[in-house]
Amino acid sequence: MNGSNAYTRARLSEEYIARDAANISPSYTRSYPFVMAQGRGSEVWDVDGRRYIDFTSGIAVTNTGHAHPEVVRAIVEQAERFIHMSGTDFYYPVQIELAEKLNEVAPITGATKVFFGNSGAEAVEAAMKLARYHTGRPRFVAFQGGFHGRTFGALSLTASKPVQRRGFAPLLPEVTHAIYPNPYRNPWPGRDPAQAALEYIEHLFRTTTPPEEVAAIIVEPIQGEGGYIVPPDGFLPGLRELCDRYGILLVLDEVQTGMGRTGKMFACEHWSVEPDILCVAKGIASGLPLGAIVARSEIMNWPPGAHASTFGGNPVSCAAALVTIRLLEDGLIEQARRHGEKLMARLQEIASRFPQVGDVRGKGLMVGVELVEDRESKRPAVRLRDEVIQEAFHKGLLMLGCGQSGLRFVPALNIPEALLDEGVNVFERALAEALEKVGGAL
């Protein structure tokens, strides 16, 4: 696409956006006026016919790319058989087959069981309810900067931006937020942030949060919305130990990091840490709504009626998920790993020429770049980050922010190398132009 024509033919987009403003909740967070008409793989087109490279995959959801033909075929074939029967009250093979598959790929030794919902927040709600039910304990420990969803239970754990919580109190009272160890912005200078973060949790146990009352510690193996923060290697194994010592369940929220995104089926496999309850959603069904928890069988001991959902694990989403997992196992995870290495190398090379690129981090195709005023002060360059997103859009690249001044690179796991290169080139030009635009006020 030619960047200079970006706003010359925006008639339809503008019309739709005006109708959206008149009819749809203003709480959504759209950064730029992209009105999608269609997508194929990692390319998308808007209603005015403009083409973009998609580095967002709909917030880390369309892991197999837009409209993957095998996913589409599975959806159509299942929809032609039946679209809904409520797995809460009836049985159907495709849901059972998906549960078997999830139990097989979940990074948990021994027997496990699955509960199906429709979204990430519902998976987190289910994990919270199950943890309370199984342990009989009321409290949770979550982390500052964490994002777990926006329903009341999940929102009580979420702590990544004040706007997500402002006006909604009271939330669940028994949630304590610990500090997530951020190697780039270590709140304990001179100390190993993983060790310090674990000691801080023990400090909470000695002061505000009796450990024998804690049902679960809930954590993202890599913080997503909070800034694509990869914790130091000792953190997750240390959490596992802490949980075992106090009889607390470890709930890993792999809603964003799971399903191949980080170059392994689940991010916790990078550290060989097993959760007691695993939350998945987003990438699991290539774009259809589906969420799930996988828990050790002895933990999932609630009786009929304790928890259920009309649409959860609907047959069409399950059919899409089965194909998605097959594609992941047949090469997409490996592709994510290889492309991720290439992407990180390219971004590090760009960082060597732009001192405003403070940090490049990630695993697989979950890669974040943090923009700063300069590398010494590390002051977040928020205006610059926002401007880069706008410039990238005008040049035909869809990007998303994260954290205070972060940018996320989360293309589909099967993005062709040529498109990955083209997108990174657009990012570099967008960064150069955004720098010129904002001048000294980063």
Ligand SMILES: Cc1ncc(COP(=O)(O)O)c(C=O)c1O
């Ligand atoms: C780690 C994590 N957990 C939970 C959620 C909530 O998922 P949903 O928006 O599907 O409710 C998200 C969404 O971004 C997420 O990134």
